Amino acid sequence: MQFPSLKSTLVAAAALACAAGALAQEQIVKIGHSGPLSGPNTFAGRDNDNGVRLAIEELNARKISVGGKTLKFELVSEDDQCDAKTGVAVAQKFVDSGVRYVMGPYCSGVTIPASREYDKGGVMVSTVGTNPKITQAGYKNLFRIVASDVQAGASMATYAANVLKAKKVAVIDDRTAFGQGLADEFAKEAQKLGMTVAGREFTTDKATDFMAILTNIKAKQPEAIFYGGYAPQAAPMARQIKQLGINAKLLGGDTLCSPEMPKLGGDAVNGVVYCAYAGMLMESDAGARAFQDKFKKRFNQAPDVYGPFYYDQVMNIGEAMQRSGSIDVNKVGAYMHQHTYKGVMGEYAYDDKGNRVKAPVVVMTFEGGKAKPLASY
Template identity: 90%
Template sequence: MPHFLYRTTLASAVLLACAGTALAQEQVVKIGHSGPLSGPNTFAGRDNDNGVRLAVEELNARKIKVGGKTLKFEVVSEDDQCDAKTGVAVAQKFVDTGVRYVMGPYCSGVTIPASRVYDNGGTLVSTVGTNPKITQAGYKNLFRIVASDVQAGANMATYAAKDLKAKKVAVIDDRTAFGQGLADEFAREAQKLGLAVVGREFTTDKATDFMAILTNIKAKQPDAIFYGGYAPQAAPMARQIKQLGINAKLLGGDTLCSPEMPKLGGDAVDGAVYCAYAGMLVDGDAGAKTFQDKFKQRYGQAPDVYGPFYYDQVMNLGQAMEKAGSTDPNKVGAWLHQHPYKGVMGEYAYDDKGNRVKAPVVVMTFEGGKAKPLASY
């Protein structure tokens, strides 16, 4: 062999050996994200994805070691379109490709069927799906990282009765697992508190014209209208409530706390929309405010409703792997059940079914196009 070829071959071998050693000292941990990256809820899916990615960047900078290897976190994001069939296909793809940690799904109607696939595949799931059925299935490695419909719906009913002094309420839902579940909980608690539910109407999560059902409701003269659904429908609904001259507040869950509401609803939103945000007050907490500034610097905009929760839970997972000394979802899941974590959005502690215990809920309205906190529960 010519001398220069020998030296080239030797140099290549050394480089390969070094690369092999580096890889041997590193362990890749894939963090999947399942959410709506297209369609009317794209803004929420992108925000959630940003929360995941920001946490992964920070975890990689920390160079966490488990079993002598440095963990390298990688984000794998898939568009489930808030569609059950698509979400199940995404779940199967994640399971088949060795993704053992998934953030999402965003929509309860996707989470309910997809969680069975994840459980069968040994994947740990952290969802913001709020329908109570999600955690009733008994999957040991499924965690709800926000308040459930039971908490949000009940607190909104309490606020309507005690603070808004409402006597009569109408209820609309979009027939999704999220919207219907939330509306059911609100109606149930409202009746317990002595409020009269004077109308129950239904729409879809694709609708934009609510004039017919709002005209029916107007005749019943409710003090408040509760909507179980998402911001892309709630915003035009608020405009049409104003257009029809209905003297009633529009109430809803945390999806109505989105910055998209004033963007889409304009002046029909200010002082007229009230929402139950499953989080804590950002401006009243130094850590949360720091996170918000960091997020804005990284992505050029403030976080939406759920981005901070996704960030918190990914950071929680990283710490759990380090403390448990394992990347095995069963061991990490056991750690999450046994040890609370203090994040941007408060303390994360879970009951035996994976519900977040003592999840904070803040009732908010809008003033000058910005969310304004009114009461916390």
């Protein structure tokens, strides 16, 4: 039997000591992502996941130091399926496993119950859920990183009244917290602006056949139909509007601005679908265009609606940690409330409830299968 020499033993011990020293100088920060990684909204969940992933890669490359330790960010992604019960289970799993920063949930119906668990567990939540109820609970470390339904719904109603010159509108929603909340805000503002809400119909976020609902609406002859819901339903709805010969525009929130709309709806969306996008005009900003190129190079596809917002907020959190000199959720959250951050999608500043202040909204349509910006609010 050959025993190792004293020299080789000392070298091995020194190597282990160096490795242990390196680990001691590193602080792991887990960033959770809760979103629909399966089901009809998978495209959105994957896009959001990619936005978080890209930011984490860039933060790790910067080697941010806090308290003498280099931060190493790790992504922990979970599929909440846009289902409230599943989303709450994901929240409990994140809390139990020491995740203190969560991006998501995507769906308002998941965000509302899950945010209670996150708050109890001392977790910061950064969501694109737009229902006004989300920030009314008063959780101090919850941030809405896009415009709310109040802003998006009102902007779409203003455009319908002032630009499309609509006098009569119909409203459909999918009964989700997001869809119903957005439709309610649109209807409220439409009536304020003197438009008549000629019909209110309901469907689900799993439906694909809207012929009965649309036939009822056709008889009322509205100039516009507002749909509160998601792209997987809005696209076949646009096809069926065309099929029934309904001469009305299909309006909606930012979920209808998704590149999935022309993929699923084909020519039926061109010049018919109008959406209120809770963002800025990326094509008019050099930094945003550069981000699009970087995103496409990394993931071999352009960003969808929310990926850039998720990217911005993770970068915002990283900067807040560095500048506050802490990874403590309360200290990082306090810094973010007190300071603005300039990201790809504009300036991020938050009110005391966590709503994004002066969140930009852009009204868009589709032309030749591509989104075309029309107005900003």
